Amino acid sequence: MTLALTCMSHSPLLEHGDPPAEVVEAVEGAFATARAFVADYQPTLVVSFAPDHYNGFFYDLMPPFCIGYEALGVGDYGTTEGPLDVPTELAERLAQHVIDADVDVAISRRMEVDHGAIQPLEILFGGIDTVPAIPVFVNGVAKPFTRMRRIRQLGAAIGSFLADLDERVLLIGSGGLSHDPPVPQWATASEPQRAMLLNGRHPTAEARDARQQRVIETAKAFAAGEAPIRDLNPEWDQAMMDAFASGDLTALDAMTPDQMTADAGNSAHEVRTWLAAFSALSAAGSYEVASSFYRPIPEYIAGFGVVTARSM
Ligand SMILES: O=C(O)CCc1cccc(O)c1O
Ligand SMILES: [Fe+2]
Numbered sequence: 001m002t003l004a005l006t007c008m009s010h011s012p013l014l015e016h017g018d019p020p021a022e023v024v025e026a027v028e029g030a031f032a033t034a035r036a037f038v039a040d041y042q043p044t045l046v047v048s049f050a051p052d053h054y055n056g057f058f059y060d061l062m063p064p065f066c067i068g069y070e071a072l073g074v075g076d077y078g079t080t081e082g083p084l085d086v087p088t089e090l091a092e093r094l095a096q097h098v099i100d101a102d103v104d105v106a107i108s109r110r111m112e113v114d115h116g117a118i119q120p121l122e123i124l125f126g127g128i129d130t131v132p133a134i135p136v137f138v139n140g141v142a143k144p145f146t147r148m149r150r151i152r153q154l155g156a157a158i159g160s161f162l163a164d165l166d167e168r169v170l171l172i173g174s175g176g177l178s179h180d181p182p183v184p185q186w187a188t189a190s191e192p193q194r195a196m197l198l199n200g201r202h203p204t205a206e207a208r209d210a211r212q213q214r215v216i217e218t219a220k221a222f223a224a225g226e227a228p229i230r231d232l233n234p235e236w237d238q239a240m241m242d243a244f245a246s247g248d249l250t251a252l253d254a255m256t257p258d259q260m261t262a263d264a265g266n267s268a269h270e271v272r273t274w275l276a277a278f279s280a281l282s283a284a285g286s287y288e289v290a291s292s293f294y295r296p297i298p299e300y301i302a303g304f305g306v307v308t309a310r311s312m
Contacts, residue, residue, distance in 0.1 A: 002311035003162060003284040004041045006034050007173035007244070007274040010050075010119040011300040012077035012212065013219045019299035030293035030306040031123050037290055037308040038124050043170035045087070046133035047162060047280065048117055049155075049273040050174040051140030053183055056112035059198045064146045065154055065276075067095045068111030068135040073128055077212055079118040085129040094134060094161050101157035103150075111135055112201070116270070120174045131170075140175055140270035141183050142197075145257035148275060152249050155276035159283025173277030175270025177237035177294075177303035180230035182218045183267060215301075223298040230265040232296040237264070237303035240271055244278045244307070245289045264303075274307075284311040 011017070014027075055074045057063070068084075069091045075081030091107075098105045117135050121128045136158065138151065162169045184193040196203070196211075203211070221227035243251055252275060260268050281287050293306040 003159065003169050003171060003281050004043065004308070004310040005171040005173070005277050005281045005287070006038060006120070006124060006308050007277055008034065008120055008123070008306040009176055009300070009302045009304045010116050010174050011302045011304070012115050012215065013300045014119070015078060016216050017219050017299045019223070019297060023295070023297055023299065026295060027297070027304065033291045033293070034306055034308050035124055038170060041168060041170060041310065043131055043168050045165070045167040045169045046121070046131050046172060047136060047158065047169060048120065048133055048172040048174065049136045049138050049276040050113065050117035050120070050172070051270045051273060052114055052116060052137055053141055054197055054200050055114035057137060057139070057142070058200055059142065059186065062139065062142050063106035063137070064139050064150070066106040066108050066111065066137040067091055067098070068113070068137070069107060069109045071111040071113050071135045073118045074112050074114050076114045076208065079115045080122060080128045083129060084113070084121070084135060085132045086134060087132045091134045094158065097161040098154065098157040101160070103154050103157045105154065111137065113137070116174050120172050136276070138273045138276055140272055141267055143186065145269055147253065148255050148272070149253040151272045151275045152253065152279045155279025156283050158276070159280030162280060163284040171277040171280050173274035175273050176268060177240055177271055177305050178233035178264035179267050179302045180265030181215055181267055181301045182229060185266060219299060219301050222301055229301070232298065232303045233264045234296045234303060237294060237296070237305060240274070241292060241294060241305055241307065244274060245292065247282060247286060249275065249279055249282060278309070281309060281311065287311050
């Protein structure tokens with residue numbers, strides 16, 4: 001069975017930012033190319049690798065990765081709230097297959113997912129339950145981080161299961177690339193921020209709005225060159241996209257979490273979702289990139305990439 005892939009950055013500033021019109025046009029063009037790729041492939045199943053930003057996973061229990069048997073969008077930044085169409089029995093079989101491959105994945109019978117998982121479904125399908133989808137959380141914001149080797153092994157285990165299905169599977173990777181949005185870090189967080197990192201599930205509307213406003217204001221300041229966050233790193237981003245396109249994913253094993261943070265920002269670890277998706281794709285054999293878009297977009301606080309690929 002062949003597999004197909006779409007990896008794309010996400011950003012709530014897509015709806016809440018105000019970049020130059022030609023930037024919006026370029027990104028919309030990349031999304032349209034990805035939508036056409038997906039429509040042509042007509043997936044019967046989606047496996048979505050996405051991070052969370054302390055909306056579904058908190059420091060009371062933070063797994064490196066987690067397969068959802070059921071999942072709900074939390075509706076942050078005005079994204080679609082409500083259930084995904086998760087094929088639970090298939091997700092259970094997938095989780096057992098991954099554990100049998102010695103990758104100790106967590107599971108959730110009620111995974112809560114945020115814009116990181118929801119935006120790609122909205123952009124590619126126009127809704128979050130139009131195609132059966134198995135969500136796979138991959139931690140991209142909360143230390144400690146696994147080595148990239150482990151993410152590659154997770155993707156390979158998932159891909160080896162999917163490649164044997166009589167389904168047209170679309171793999172989605174969501175996030176990155178280089179970026180450093182104001183997601184609190186435990187080490188430097190204030191007491192109220194630590195309370196959110198630990199127990200922030202289901203915040204009040206006021207608390208959620210205050211947090212979202214802080215991100216929106218930071219994006220405006222960042223675009224004006226005045227925000228105290230790490231700059232985007234287009235060279236790092238291009239090197240990552242080249243590595244994914246090359247098919248030699250083991251080359252990324254040498255990356256260390258601390259160096260990734262130093263080179264590309266605290267949220268650059270979202271690129272792990274791309275690695276997991278490409279590793280799953282490679283489990284079905286060699287692949288080729290069909291389209292590739294990249295642009296550093298401070299207004300979105302993201303080195304912004306959109307890539308499609310499919311098994312050969
Ligand atoms: O809500 C948050 O804390 C972060 C929002 C956010 C902003 C820019 C790029 C991202 O990837 C992202 O997730
Ligand atoms: Fe993100």
